[in-house]
Amino acid sequence: xxxxxxxxxxxxxxxxxxxxxxxxxxxxxxxxxxxxxxxxxxxxxxxxxxxxxxxxxxxxxxxxxxxxxxxxxxxxxxxxxxxxxxxxxxxxxxxxxxxxxxxxxxxxxxxxxxxxxxxxxxxxxxxxxxxxxxxxxxxxxxxxxxxxxxxxxxxxxxxxxxxxxxxxxxxxxxxxxxxxxxxxxxxxxxxxxxxxxxxxxxxxxx
Amino acid sequence: xxxxxxxxxxxxxxxxxxxxxxxxxxxxxxxxxxxxxxxxxxxxxxxxxxxxxxxxxxxxxxxxxxxxxxxxxxxxxxxxxxxxxxxxxxxxxxxxxxxxxxxxxxxxxxxxxxx
Numbered sequence: 001x002x003x004x005x006x007x008x009x010x011x012x013x014x015x016x017x018x019x020x021x022x023x024x025x026x027x028x029x030x031x032x033x034x035x036x037x038x039x040x041x042x043x044x045x046x047x048x049x050x051x052x053x054x055x056x057x058x059x060x061x062x063x064x065x066x067x068x069x070x071x072x073x074x075x076x077x078x079x080x081x082x083x084x085x086x087x088x089x090x091x092x093x094x095x096x097x098x099x100x101x102x103x104x105x106x107x108x109x110x111x112x113x114x115x116x117x118x119x120x121x122x123x124x125x126x127x128x129x130x131x132x133x134x135x136x137x138x139x140x141x142x143x144x145x146x147x148x149x150x151x152x153x154x155x156x157x158x159x160x161x162x163x164x165x166x167x168x169x170x171x172x173x174x175x176x177x178x179x180x181x182x183x184x185x186x187x188x189x190x191x192x193x194x195x196x197x198x199x200x201x202x203x204x205x206x
Numbered sequence: 207x208x209x210x211x212x213x214x215x216x217x218x219x220x221x222x223x224x225x226x227x228x229x230x231x232x233x234x235x236x237x238x239x240x241x242x243x244x245x246x247x248x249x250x251x252x253x254x255x256x257x258x259x260x261x262x263x264x265x266x267x268x269x270x271x272x273x274x275x276x277x278x279x280x281x282x283x284x285x286x287x288x289x290x291x292x293x294x295x296x297x298x299x300x301x302x303x304x305x306x307x308x309x310x311x312x313x314x315x316x317x318x319x320x321x
Contacts, residue, residue, distance in 0.1 A: 012222050013214040017313060025309040026229050032237040035301045038249025038294055040278060046304035049311040053318070069278050098277050105265065105276040112266045112273070154319040158312075183309045187316020193213045 017190025021183045028182075033173040041176045044070055048161060048180060053154060060088035064095020071099075072174070075139050076164040082147040083156050125169045139167030158184045246294035253293055255279035256286035 025031065034041045044066045051062030063080050066073045077096065081089035100106055126135045142163050150156040158181045165177040217225070238245055255265035255272040256279050265272050265279040272279070285293040 009218070011216050011218055013216055014222075015317075016213055016215055017317060018310075019215055021309050021313040022229065025305065026233045026236075029236075031305055032233070032241065035298060035305070036237050036241045036243075036245050038246040038252070038297055038301070040248075040252070040274075042301040042305040042308070045308040046311075049308040049315075052311065052315045068275060069281075071275060099275040102276060105279075108264055108266045109275050154315060179305075179309060180312050183312035184316035184319075187313040188319065189316075190213070190313070191317050191319075197213045 015190055016193065017186050020186045020189075024182050024186065025179060028176075028179050030173050030176040031179065033171075034176045037173060039173050039176075040069060041173060044073070045177050045180060048177065052157060052184075056084040056088040057091040059084055059157070060091025060093075061095045062091075063088075064092035065098060067092070067096050068099035072168045072170070073164060075136065075143065075168060076160055079143040079147040079160050080157065082144075083151045083153075083160065085152075124172055125174070126167055127170060135167050139163055142167075155184075155188075246290070246297075249294050249297050250290060252278060252282045253286055253290055256282035259283065260286055 031042070033039075047062045047066050051059040054062075060077075060081060063073070063077050067077050077092045081092055126138065130138065143160055146156050146159050146163070150159075161177055162181045165175060169175055251269060251272045252274075254269045255274075258265050258268040259279055260283065265276070285297060288296065
């Protein structure tokens with residue numbers, strides 16, 4: 001954001017991509033639900049966003065911490081490791097190890113987890129319509145494709161987050177991480193629009 | 207020669223402040239007025255789990271509906287020293303800040319990214 005001075009009038013010049021991203025953020029319904037309920041998902045999204053455009057180890061560490069707090073993101077970790085290399089795997093392993101402490105509570109959680117997986121969740125998700133095995137298979141195959149054939153790209157990281165979110169969502173607020181690819185796409189559009197805007201001035205210079 | 211594409215919105219500062227306030231109000235209404243049900247339902251599970259830990263109990267057997275691994279209950283320990291309503295207020299502010307950071311950072315990375 002910058003400001004420019006027209007004769008006698010001070011104004012702000014806001015990038016359109018930023019306006020679009022803010023509007024998308026304000027209107028995004030899963031965000032309202034998640035914050036209304038006090039869900040931890042916005043914090044996890046911030047962690048995933050922090051991992052963007054970072055070294056592979058940091059990226060893997062952020063994803064690992066997210067998986068340690070909310071295991072439904074677990075399908076994301078192996079494919080991020082595949083796409084970004086061994087340092088991402090190392091970071092992910094270290095981040096995930098936070099879930100191991102204290103071991104007694106972890107054992108209790110693992111005993112309790114069986115009860116969670118047998119629950120029925122409302123109809124809003126791929127898991128409801130396809131069942132857990134089919135939804136996870138879909139997530140795995142699609143993530144594998146992007147991790148193998150589009151390795152090392154920022155867009156791959158964002159795509160993997162989107163696939164994991166859709167494949168493992170259990171409630172409406174579970175779709176909150178989709179704001180990451182939406183905001184990313186708006187930023188990319190902004191970069192493209194700026195490049196397009198530069199073309200007429202290049203033509204004039206020639 | 208092509209017409210230059212518009213990539214910026216030019217806005218008066220006062221209008222910007224009005225729009226920003228309006229968006230914030232809209233967000234608050236959508237989050238805390240539009241949805242029925244008591245706010246902070248899931249926060250209460252995290253809060254009770256942290257409280258259970260402070261009382262040397264188990265977050266899984268003492269608290270219903272706490273379905274996360276141990277780290278989250280440990281992270282919530284500082285908030286468990288506040289009253290639930292105060293804890294939820296602070297937590298909601300933290301969530302909003304985290305969400306705003308997410309949108310801004312992802313947009314900026316998209317702006318800089320070429321692939």
